[in-house]
Amino acid sequence: MRSAAWLVLVLVVLALAPLALPPFFLQLLTEIAIVGLFATAFNLLMGFGGMVSFGHAAYFALGAYTAALLVKRLGVPLLLALPAAPIVAAAGALLFGFFIVRLSHTYFAMLSLAFAQIVFTVIFKWKTLTGGDDGLLDVWPPTLLKSPAAYYYFTLAIVGVCIWALHAIVASPFGYALKAVRENPRRARYIGIDVRRHQLAAFVISGAFSGVAGGLFAFYNGSVFPDFAYFTKSFEPLVVALLGGVQSFFGPLAGAFGFKLLEWAISRQWPVYWPLFLGAVVVVVIVLLPSGFVGLVGGRLWRTRSAKA
């Protein structure tokens, strides 16, 4: 009941935001919603499946490029191009995930990163299709959605539906089976759960929603670049989820809020230093806090894991 009240409050504040905020902050909020969706999709794997992907930018970029290419090269309208983003991202996640879920822990993370680098290289090198380093420019939404407020509401609606769907997935029997796999893969296998199939399904779902985030971001940004698939981009949902808390479903959304505000505050003054700052924060927090970031927000999963190791 209390959480329902909170939800209504948050929705009302978000719905009224365009009345009070200048366009710039509406754009920032739009970006926060997109990054929040990306991190929540990522956290379906990390928080609920116990799988840490270091290459989720691949699916974000597949979604972004799919939407942008359909609009730019084939003149498909946005409302048809956007649904194609998760489909292509899911197909990519299925192809790569098939191999990635065969491995665990460190190997899982490494292989997902390697696949993402391959996606990056293909986008970077395939100049005739993707524009290579120059990216694809002028990928704007139709006039109706062009104003910051309109695109803000549009993004909010889609992100809202996606978050609701992800929440339903986590709360479903599939979500519980996934958590069982995370806690003890061997025992999960004994009670009849097909571990790899559940992991692959989670990987594909996570990839699909990352693709939605990518598609939304393409039109928000008005352009797409190979950087979307670069490993620094893969780092983003990881840090956002860790900041917000991997144990909680809504943690990554809160993390996205803090992360983007921080990024805005720092890059506004020293754009070059932002990656340095981000990397340094990660390094310092991991070294100085004995239980890591997650200790700050009470990560049970991570603590039991390190206790075993």
Add this chain to the structure above:
Amino acid sequence: MSWITNGPLITVQVMSGLSVGMLLFLVSVGMSLIFGVTRIVNLAHGCFYMVGAYLMVTLVEILPDRAWTFWLALLLAPLGVAALGGLIEIGLLRLIYHRDPLMQLILTFGLILVIGTLVLLAWGPDNKSVSRPEALAGSVKIFGQPFPSYYVLVLVLAPIVAIGLWLVFYRTRWGMLVRAATVDREMLGALGVNVAALYTQVFMFGSWLAGFGGALAAPTVAVALGMDGDVLTTAFVVVVIGGLGSFAGSFIGALLVGLLQSFGILIFPAISIVLLFALMAIVLIVRPWGLLGRPEA
């Protein structure tokens, strides 16, 4: 497919593939070695390669312009990288060996951002290049086909390093300790070996190898900011194919990948990277722990 009957072209292609593979070997064996002993997958390993190349640029610039300048720089640049590796190991990694492996991965991922930005600040955004030493600036004829002389140096130097590595690992006491540490670290410590010092030495040695690879590769590539990511991916593929922690696996993996890239560019110029991925996928299906690696515990 006319190239298939062109013997000299194939020979040259094999040789250039092998020289690319040799450079890759230097990077990936260091990564593999560090993993074998410390159990840390050093994602910043590509950065060490990049720093090696950039140090080479600077050293060639600031050292007096003599015949031996290039060679002195080639000696000093990897040592600088080894020092950097030592600092990172003592200052950061030593504090997190007992932690969740994923935390260690995230830390080295963070180091990529830090080192990448510091390199940008120190050397600027423009691409750099290192000119080859005069004696090796031209090309030699191999069965009538031109082949860059500098690649001959790579082909000669890298196997010497490989043999040197083998001698170190299998014929010295230190190498024996390193191999023992890859099998059972606790036992080694219990036997009275200073494992902490061994970790630092191994990490510095691995960094030196990456730095040497970067310095040696500098005259053959554009020294640019993204080079760490590129080499990291390729080294990954090598290590995944060969098996993490396996010395011989890195060697075979590196040569395979080098040859595949060399012929991939000849046959399917646009999708040579996909061949790489296909090879890795096949290895992962058949042997997830790599050709010569050990299965995960």
